[in-house]
Amino acid sequence: MDAMRVSQLPEELLYLWHTHRTEVLLTAGLLFAIARLAVHWRKRTSKQIWTPLALTPTSEKLLPIPSAKEQLAVADHYEAPLLKPATRPKPGPKRVTGTRRAKPVGSKIDGSEAITCIQPLIFYYTLGGSTKAYADKLAASFTASATQSVLAPEVLDLAETEYDDYFLNSPKKTGTAYFYLLLLPTYNIDTNLSAFLANLDETHHDFRIDTAPLSGLAGYSVFGVGDKQEWPTEQDGFCTQAVEADRWMAKLTGRKRGFPMGTGDVRSDLEARLEEWTAGVGSVMSDLAEGRGLGEGVAGSGDAVESADEEDADEQDDVTETATTKSRRKPIKRSRTDDLEDMKAPIPVDFTTTFKTSSSTIPAPPKPMVPESSPTYTSLTKQGYTIVGSHSGVKICRWTKSALRGRGSCYKYSFYGIASHLCMEATPSLSCSNKCVFCWRHGTNPVGTTWRWTVDPPDLIFAGMKEGHYKKIKMLKGVPGVRAERFSEAMRIRHCALSLVGEPIFYPHINELLAMLHREHISSFLVCNAQHPDQLATLGPVTQLYVSIDASNKDSLRRIDRPLHRDFWERFCRCMDILRQKRFTHRTVFRLTLVKGFNIDEEAEGYADLVERALPGFVEVKGVTYCGTSTAAGAGLSMQNVPFYDEVRTFVLALEAALLRRGLDYGIGAEHAHSCCILLADRQRFFKPSATSGDGVARWHTLIDYAAFFRNLESGAPFGPEDYVGAPTPEWALWGAGGFDPRDERVDRKGRPKVVEVA
Structure with missing residues (x-):
């Protein structure tokens, strides 16, 4: 019997193994893992060695292993800071503390x-x-x-x-x-x-x-x-x-x-x-x-190095990258500014039935238009503006840098003889009553229909504009390719374009500001949007008066300019009538900005009606410039809305024909293909024989005699646009010649000479 049981024992063990081998293997693996972890934790928690002391072989002392920092301290022979006892770090983000080092004097x-x-x-x-x-x-x-x-x-x-x-x-x-x-x-x-x-x-x-x-x-x-x-x-x-x-x-x-x-x-x-x-x-x-340093370019107007002047494609690694250039390449997190057009106006309340006079009915004092603590101030300064006072600004135009480098001036030089490096672009009012779809400053400049802000004196604005402009010009002295003679000339402002952003005529003391410009023999080009007829009617002398005409009918004007005034079309028409009256005392210009899909198709006849109503001296037709921002896309504008120059030429020819059908003798006086801009002028007033040539041949005279303008202004006698007509328009600026100054060189985006074939 015992022999039988002994013979069956291996079979039972084998049966038990096959039945419970999974549990046995899992248990063994778990025990092995626990043992390995125990050994590992024991090694981590006891990083110490046993060192026998001299003459005491039976007694032992724990000596900690010196840290890497302590070893370096001994090796480099400097006095290491005292080690603090280890403390358990507090939960949460690490707090970094330190002291700001004072800069040495000088x-x-x-x-x-x-x-x-x-x-x-x-x-x-x-x-x-x-x-x-x-x-x-x-x-x-x-x-x-x-x-x-x-x-x-x-x-x-x-x-x-x-x-x-x-x-x-x-x-x-x-x-x-x-x-x-x-x-x-x-x-x-x-x-x-x-x-x-x-x-x-x-x-x-x-x-x-x-x-x-x-x-x-x-x-x-x-x-x-x-x-x-x-x-x-x-x-x-x-x-x-x-x-x-x-x-x-x-x-x-x-x-x-x-x-x-x-x-x-x-x-x-x-x-x-x-x-x-x-x-x-x-x-x-x-x-x-005196510690003022060198200029490194103007923010918002391009870096000091551009167009591969000093950075060739195969030498990008050779140029030292300074901290300022690194900061420029970082994406700027722009402050969000609310669209004031989308804010609903408060419901008007009639206080005439109020029995008690409460302090709540007293209107609040006016506030600054652009306070320094506002997101608007931050956004505009990041774009390169210098904010003057509480509601004015000045900025360097990209054509200023182009003219300083001998790469051409804007269309104003071809049409009117204004060199861009002698021109200051500024505005006494950053606020506007329109929100045009092609505006470069969507959501950054304030908007409003009435002046509800503090008013800065004109002398403060004038001094701040000049100071900001000269400061930005000085910062351009390190820009590659700047010509020394033009840089020296730029340190004396000769022209002022009040067209930067906002509505300059909105400023309550615009006439006083214009007088300050004229006293220093600085010509004035003022641009308004035909939404402030009362201010336009009382406008004093100005070298040239622009009016933006962005649409030929009420519906198009609503879609393009997006005016805030409810009676915007009535205001627009009143401005046309005022311009007709001012054509004998002011040199008036219609400014048409063409936006494909908005105001080009079949609108030449409507524009001709407006010209017939106001009879301006000149009509500028320019293709829209796409700023490439998300705000412009949100306004419904994209690169597809930018017309080609051939399309602008076709529109101008159609407008010229429409004017001739109405008996208005306007002709194409000049062009500037680089700006996609063409000038129509009144032939009876500005196409005549030159007094200096003596050959009796009629020529276009779109240039301005600025010295004659200031002489007439200072004489105190009434005068008109014909009294300061300048020399004949140069041949290179006439229709078909392209309009680019032959003294300068046109380049592409890489700074290489660009050959342009003129039709």
Whole structure:
């Protein structure tokens, strides 16, 4: 019996194994995992070693392993801070505390010690000695005006200078920052100047040398000496070696161009241009000595480096990226501003039946239109505006930078003779009574039908506009390609376009502000939206009066301008009648902005009716400019609404024909294809023989004689637009010629010359 049980035991064990093997395996695995975790936790919680003490083999002491920070403290021989006992961190986000370091007194250059004086170094190169004479003359000028902060200059001949001493690293002297001035002629033969330029090239591309080894300089500026008789343009060779030196110095200094590169023709204007450049460089060095620094471009108007002037596609990694350029590339989180048009007006309440006089019925005092703490102020300043007072503003136009760089002025130069770098764009009222679909400032500028804000005095506005404009112009001195002579000219405002944003005529003291402009011989171009007939009727003298005519009928005007006034069409028609009366005292202009899908198709006849009603002196027809913002898309505008120039030409020809059918003799006086803008003018008033030519041939006279305007204004006698008609419209601005200034060069988005075929 026992033998039988023994024989059955393996079978029972095998049966039990097959029956419960899953539970057995899971239990074994669980026990093994618990054992491994226990060993692991024990190692983590007891990071310590046992070290026997001397002469006491039986007693032992725990010694903690020194941390990495303590080991570094011993290795680097510095006094490590006392270790605090470990405490359990509190739940929640980590709080970072610290103290703000105070900035040392005095200006700094590239993060070095405080600077107390500027040391100019004048480098020149010459073969015949003429450039040396100009360098000595420049040094004498700076020596005569030397101060404790701007020292007398040193003159160095590049042919006798060791390049590594000055162009491999910037000179170092305690409390002194160096400013390089380079006077360079241009030769079409091999000279040491070519070796100097090659050295700058090699220094920039040498991987062993820092990308911007001359960043310790306070700044630099280059003046080129050339001959326009032999080499008329830069493409032909005029001052090309100076241009190349300016480009390499910009890379080696980390874009520290202190003043725009100057150029002079040895056969005509060299001494005058050198004198202008000297005055500009002197003012920059004075600013540096006072700690004002160099300008790096204007926010909202493009960075200092653009159009690949100093950043080629294959050299993106070679240019030092400063903290300011990094901050510009960060996406800006714009403050949200409510659309005031969508806010419902409060229900009117009649207080005439009130028996008691309550303090609640007293109207609240007026508030600033754009207070500094408002999202509107933040949004506008981020877009590049300088807010003047509580309701005015000034901003640099993109055409100003274009004109400073010799890349063309806006249509006002072709039509009326206004150079963009002499023009200030401003407004005394940021508020408007329309919300046009093509407006660039959707949701940022305030809107309203009546003036309900505080009113700043006109002298405060005028002074603030000039100060803000000049400050922005000075910040453009480091922009690549800025011409020194135009930069100097831009420091004297000659024209003011009151058309920035909002409604300038809305300002209660607009006539006083215009008088202040005219007293300083600054011409005035005022733009209104034909929604304020009372202010238009009382408007005083103005050089040119614009009225925006964005639609030819009531329904189109409602869709395009989206006016806030309920009687907007009646106001619009009253303004047309007032313009008809003012055509003998004011130079009036209709401004038509064409938006495809809104006001182009079959509306030439309607516009002709409005011209017949108001009889303006000029009619400007311009294609809309798409700003590319989400707000514009929300208003129903996209790139498909931007007409091509051929479509604008077709519309203008149709409008001209419609005017002729009504017996109105308007003709095409000028065009500016670059702005997609064409000018129609009254032929009887502005197409006549020139008094200066004497040939009796009739020509268009769309330009303005600004000196004559101020003479007539100061005489006190009545005068009209015909009394300050200027010279004949230049041939290059006439219909079919394109309208681009031949003195300048049209470029594409990459800064390359652009050839445009004119039909």
